[in-house]
Amino acid sequence: MIETRGLTHRYGDADATAVRDVSLAIPDGEFLVLAGANGSGKSTLVRHFNGLLTPDEGDVEVDGTPVGDDLVAARTRVGMVFQEPRDCFVAATVARDVAFGPENLGLARTEIDRRVADALAAVGLADRGDERIDRLSGGEQERVAIAGALAMEPGHLVLDEPFAGLDEPARESVVAHLRALHREGTGVVLVTHDLRDVLDPADRLVVLADGEVAVDAPPTEAVERLDGLAVRRPD
Ligand code: ADP
Ligand code: MG
Numbered sequence: 001m002i003e004t005r006g007l008t009h010r011y012g013d014a015d016a017t018a019v020r021d022v023s024l025a026i027p028d029g030e031f032l033v034l035a036g037a038n039g040s041g042k043s044t045l046v047r048h049f050n051g052l053l054t055p056d057e058g059d060v061e062v063d064g065t066p067v068g069d070d071l072v073a074a075r076t077r078v079g080m081v082f083q084e085p086r087d088c089f090v091a092a093t094v095a096r097d098v099a100f101g102p103e104n105l106g107l108a109r110t111e112i113d114r115r116v117a118d119a120l121a122a123v124g125l126a127d128r129g130d131e132r133i134d135r136l137s138g139g140e141q142e143r144v145a146i147a148g149a150l151a152m153e154p155g156h157l158v159l160d161e162p163f164a165g166l167d168e169p170a171r172e173s174v175v176a177h178l179r180a181l182h183r184e185g186t187g188v189v190l191v192t193h194d195l196r197d198v199l200d201p202a203d204r205l206v207v208l209a210d211g212e213v214a215v216d217a218p219p220t221e222a223v224e225r226l227d228g229l230a231v232r233r234p235d
Helices: 041-048 071-077 092-105 109-122 138-150 168-183 219-225
Strands: 002-010 017-026 031-036 057-062 078-081 155-159 187-191 204-209 214-219
Touching: 002 041, 002 168, 017 071, 017 078, 017 155, 017 204, 017 214, 031 041, 031 092, 071 078, 071 155, 078 219, 092 109, 092 138, 109 138, 109 168, 138 168, 155 168, 168 187, 204 219, 214 219
Parallel strands: 031 187, 031 204, 078 155, 155 187
Antiparallel strands: 002 017, 002 057, 204 214
16 A cells, blocks of 8 residues: 655745645555646656655655655565656666666575566566667567566556657557556556556546646546546547
């Protein structure tokens, strides 16, 4: 469970508040889509889920423990995939990159190898471990980034605009893999303003506007309330 209570975030001493008084409980295994206009506070909010940012007011807990009290636990439970995976790769080849997180946990080699194999299989990249990341397509690189997060065996996988720069088939492939992960029990928090294909697997849609929760409802109900929120409605 990820839980925020009265979470407020300001950057520097800007008057503008990026996230304002957000209280959100995300149960284990939930598929939550987080939408909202550019600048509505989506990235700021999710960066609190594993302690990349510290609240100005309110608090954030993962499994009942304040994130700031145990950053390692929060980062193990909540896997993060950022917008530009290219900037986040640490190794030249697929398997070495995916192994990086588990290696830093100090796990035994056999356990690392098992996790890398499982994570690559989960994103359809089994047997591609020896390939160079820079030779892969954008969609494949996105899936490597997801595998890197999965290798930590997180309870929740948070993806911040994972479709940016992907063509349609790549996007569909990433969505299909997220659906499968969710079916197998991983919680998914998907940040996107493009709701095509993602509402069907989603349990819940939260829309931010100016840093506040404007809509928080099951998808079928939430889509009726998107007017003025700069969210692309599914066709
Ligand atoms: P979103 O991800 O929904 O586009 P962000 O969380 O990135 O929204 O941004 C929310 C608000 O905070 C915006 O007004 C943005 O300009 C501001 N902001 C984001 N990052 C920073 C930063 N590093 N420094 C100052 N202001 C920021
Ligand atoms: Mg963002």
